[in-house]
Amino acid sequence: EDPAYITLGTKELGFEVMVRSNPFQGEHGNRTTLLASLCQDHVFGKASQIENIINHIVSNENSTNEDISKRWFKRYLDVSFHPMMWLYTQKGIALEAHQQNSVIKLDENGYPSMFYYRDNQGYYFMKSKEQELRKLLPSLNGESDTVCDDAVAEERFRYYVLFNHILGLVNAFGAAGLVQESDLLLILRQEIEMYTEKDHTGLVSSMLEEKVLPCKANFLTRVHDMDELVGSLETQSVYVNVENPLYESAGVRV
Structure with a gap:
């Protein structure tokens, strides 16, 4: 929940800050971290948090950075x-699970054990599943604008979960020199292939077979003065085509 806020003045000036409840306090917060913090560069140029974690596991298990990194990444995908x-x-529910909305809890050995998604706005409910979802929640979309065309849910899920979240994590491993990014991309591709027959949209086929994919352009979104909290889901941000690393580095063409 977001129980409070703080800002300057009485008009919207861009200084607005929401204060979010933190359930990860005391012992419950042990070995729990925001994914963005796990992946970001150290402020003073030292090792990143993910690099320290992998090195710690390597020393305990007498293994290599490459083997532990691939094992850690696989377990992360599992949870x-x-x-x-x-x-x-x-269920036709697409989560806006970028790295700032993703919290990971590690076990005593340093491997991922629990994943938490946090956001009171980032949900997309597919039109094709609306009636099925209303059986579970009759008030669905009653006070929000979260039911959208399947294609919109597909586009947003692909950006937030694939590009921002998972590929951002792959980049953190690569930037730290822990493992070849192509090794992790191959693991990711194999995990995605499990859903080939289960996906009723074009998500899985696009991630595996498309050379370029639409990716959110955050800077261009701001240049066009677009507010993601205002307007329809279809027109709230700018998307541009970028190369698909699962096609280039781990799939159709190596």
């Missing part, structure tokens, strides 16, 4: 990517 893909393919 985060697969549940989100289940929601998408089975």
Whole structure:
């Protein structure tokens, strides 16, 4: 929940800050971190948080950075990517799970054990699943504008979960020199292939077979003075085509 806010003055000036409740306090917060913090560069140029975690596991298990990185990444997909893909393919719910909305809890050995998605706005409910979802929640979309065309949910899920979230994590491993990014991309591709027969949209086929994919352009969105909290879901941000690394580095053409 967001129980409070703080700002300057009485008009909207861009200084608005929401204060969010933090359930990860005391022992419940042990070994729990925001994914963005896990991946970001160290402010003073030292090792990133993910690099420190992998190095710690390597020393304990007497293994290599490459082997531990691939094992860690696979476990991360198990607790985060697969549940989100289940929601998408089975229930028609696409989550806006970028790295700032993703919290990961590690076990005592340093491996991912629990994934938390946090956001009170970032949900997309597919039109094709609307009636099925209303059986579970009759008030669906009653006070929001969250039911959208399947194609919109597909586009947003692909950007937030694939580009921002998972590929951002792959980049963090690569930037730290822990493992070849292509090795992690191959693992990711194999995990995505599990949903080929389960996806009723074009999400899976696009991630595996398309050379270029639409990706949100945050800077261009601001240049065009577009507010993502205002307007329809279809026109709230700018998307541009970028090369698909799953096609170039781990799939159709290597």
